[in-house]
Amino acid sequence: MKYPTISRRGFLAATASAGLLWTPVIAGCGALPVQRARSSKARNVIFLVADGMNTGTWSIADYYMQHLGQGQSEWVKLYQQQAVTRSLMETCSADSRVTDSAAAASAWSTGIRINNGAINIGIDGTVLAPIHEKVQRSGRSTGLVTTTRVTHATPAAFAANVVSRGAEDTIASQYLDREVDVLLGGGEKHFSAATRADHADLKLAYQNAGYQLLESRDQLLNSVEGASSRLLGLFWPSHLPYTIDRDANPDIASQVPTLQEMMRRALSTLERNRDGFLLQVEGGRVDHGGHANDVGAIVHDQIAFDECIAVARAYCQENPDTLVIVTTDHGCGGCQLNGVGAGYKNTDATFFPGIDAIGASYEHLQSALPSMEQEAYAALVEQRLQIAIDEKRYQQLQVERAKGGYAVANLIKKWHGSFARTGVNWTSGNHTGEYVELCAWGPGSDSVEPWLPNTDLHDVMEQALGLS
Ligand SMILES: [Zn+2]
Incomplete structure (x- = not known):
C-alpha cells in the first residue's frame, strides 16, 4: 500500500x-x-x-x-x-x-x-x-x-x-x-x-x-x-x-x-x-x-x-x-466509554465510581509481584483494583511471570475487566x-x-x- x-x-x-x-x-x-x-x-x-x-x-x-x-x-x-x-x-x-x-x-x-x-x-x-x-x-x-x-x-x-x-x-x-x-x-x-x-x-x-x-x-x-x-x-x-x-x-x-x-x-x-x-x-x-x-x-x-x-x-x-x-x-x-444498562442509564453510575476505585496500573502491579510475599501482594491488588488474589490465582500469576513480557499485566487486566467495572472498552x-x-x-x-x-x-x- x-x-x-x-x-x-x-x-x-x-x-x-x-x-x-x-x-x-x-x-x-x-x-x-x-x-x-x-x-x-x-x-x-x-x-x-x-x-x-x-x-x-x-x-x-x-x-x-x-x-x-x-x-x-x-x-x-x-x-x-x-x-x-x-x-x-x-x-x-x-x-x-x-x-x-x-x-x-x-x-x-x-x-x-x-x-x-x-x-x-x-x-x-x-x-x-x-x-x-x-x-x-x-x-x-x-x-x-x-x-x-x-x-x-x-x-x-x-x-x-x-x-x-x-x-x-x-x-x-x-x-x-x-x-x-x-x-x-x-x-x-x-x-x-x-x-x-x-x-x-x-x-x-x-x-x-x-x-x-x-x-x-x-x-x-x-x-x-x-x-x-x-x-x-x-x-x-x-x-x-x-x-x-x-x-x-x-x-x-x-x-x-x-x-x-x-x-x-x-x-x-x-x-x-x-x-x-x-x-x-x-x-x-x-x-x-x-x-x-x-x-x-x-x-x-x-x-x-x-x-x-x-x-x-x-x-x-x-x-x-x-x-x-x-x-x-x-x-x-x-x-471508548460504552453505554451501560437498560437505556444506558447505568453509564455514569458505572464509569465514575469505577475509575475512582482504580489505584494502580496493571504495569505497576506486574512490577511489584517479584518483590512481594503472597499476602502483601494480595492486599495490594485488593486495595488498588478490588481483585481477590487467592492461592490459585497467585500461582497463576507466577506461571505468567515466568513467561516474561506483559503476561502478568495481561492476566490482571483480564481479571479486572474494564468494561464491567467502568463501561470503558477497547477495539484492540x-x-x-x-x-x-x-x-x-x-x-x-x-x-x-x-x-x-x-x-x-x-x-x-x-x-x-x-x-x-
Ligand atoms: Zn504505540
Whole structure:
C-alpha cells in the first residue's frame, strides 16, 4: 500500500496574514484568553502531543475531570472559546493506513511520509533532515520533553535519523552530537555506561559539553536556573511511571516530575534564547495505556497531558509570538466509554465510581509481584483494583511471570475487566486508523486547514518560523 509521501502545501504563508483580528474571549472559559495571531511569523513553536490518543480517551478524561470538580479539560476549553484553529488530521504512513509513532512524527518533522519503524529515513533510504536541524540553523533552540524514554520514537523524530526506532543508544548519541538543547524524560539506561551496549558514559559526555544533568524531581525544581542553557534530565531508567502510580507512591513522586513540571523548566531554559525555540512535549504514556487497555492508567496520563495545555496558554499570554499545536499522532486501543444498562442509564453510575476505585496500573502491579510475599501482594491488588488474589490465582500469576513480557499485566487486566467495572472498552491493543483531533493558535495557526495530512504540520511550522 502506498500513500502520498510529499507535503502538498506551500501557498499558505501569503494568505495567513489576512487573519489579523482579535477574537473576543467568551466568558466562563478559563482565566487565560487565547489570542488570534497578529502576524503569521512566530518566534517560538510549542508542539504538544498526546501520543496514541483516541478521541474516546480525551472524552473520558474530560468527563472524569468534571467528576473531580476540576471543570472541563483545557483542550475542551480551547474549543469552547472558538479562539483556535481546529482540524482533523489523517495519520497514514508510507506503507500503512495505520501509522506508528516513528513514521508519524517523522512526517511532522520532515513533511515526508516514510515507512513504519524508521525515523527520518525515506522509503528509498534517503536521510531526511529533521526539523531540529532547520530550527537550529535559524538560531533557535530546541527541546524534547516526554513521559517515555527521551530516546523514544516521537521525540527522536524531531532530531534524529535511524533506520530502526529501536536504536535508542544511537539516538542518545545523536542528540549530543546535534546539540539538542533540552532533553527531559525517562530513558536513563540509554545514557549510562553501565547499560549502553558500547559502555559509553554519555551522562559525563553531556556534562562535558555544558549540559546540566538533572536526575530527580527535586533537582529539576530546585537546581539553579540559568546555570546552563542546556539540560539533560533523566528521571527513570526506562519510561516514566504512569501518573496513577506516581500519585499513589510517594517514593515515585519524589523521584519523577510531572509532565507539566518538566515543560515549565524546559520553557524557562529555552526562552533564554531570544531568537526563539521549538519545544515538543509528549504525553507518551497515553499510548501505552491504550496498548495495555488500562483505563486507570490512560485517564490519569491524559489529564497530566492536559495540564500542559494550560502551561502553554499561560506562556502565550506573555509571549504571543508563539505558535502552539495540540494533537496526537494516531489512536491506540480504540478506547471508548460504552453505554451501560437498560437505556444506558447505568453509564455514569458505572464509569465514575469505577475509575475512582482504580489505584494502580496493571504495569505497576506486574512490577511489584517479584518483590512481594503472597499476602502483601494480595492486599495490594485488593486495595488498588478490588481483585481477590487467592492461592490459585497467585500461582497463576507466577506461571505468567515466568513467561516474561506483559503476561502478568495481561492476566490482571483480564481479571479486572474494564468494561464491567467502568463501561470503558477497547477495539484492540493496537494503533488505530481514525482521523485525529488537532488545534493550533498563535502566529501561523491560520494556515492549518480544516482537514490535513500529517505532513502538512511540517510546512505549518516551517512557514511560521520562516525556515524555508
Ligand atoms: Zn504505540
